[in-house]
Amino acid sequence: MRLAPILIGVLLGAASLSACGEPSTALAAEDAWIRAAPPGAHVMAGYVRLVNRSDLPIRCDGANGTDFGAIEIHRTQIEDGQSQMLRDQVVEIPARGSAALAPGGYHLMLFRPQRPLAPGNRSSLTLICGEHQLTTEFTVRTAD
Secondary structure: OOOHHHHHHHHHHHHHHHHHHHHOOOEHHHHEEEEEEOOOOOOOEEEEEEEEEOOOEEEEEEOOOEEEEEEEEEEEEEEEEEEEEEEEOEEEEEEEEEEEEEEEEEEEEEEEEEEOOOOOOOEEEEEEEEEEEEEEEEEEEEOO
């Protein structure tokens, strides 16, 4: 008879732990890819669609991965017909919305590849978004 209160306590504890783990499911990645570059290139670019499944906006301001010496978020801007690249950007993902890191806009600048990456190769990158971190596989491919 004493087993029932213990079992209820264990179930309640497990439920509260899974609720604490919810932030890890608040952010998702879709169509993550890295543009193939010529052999010996010192910089590559990464793209991904970020989906916010939470009721609060999420701000992403960094990324890392073992295949690159450094990763920064940049944005391409055209001003007076000239293309400029702005660094130290923050990507805002609205509540229950998405944000695209895509050619011609926000993107990941991937500096100093640590190994050759050819079309079909994969690289695991972690996006840092406040209290959320999302690790996803990016596939190297040629531009569409």
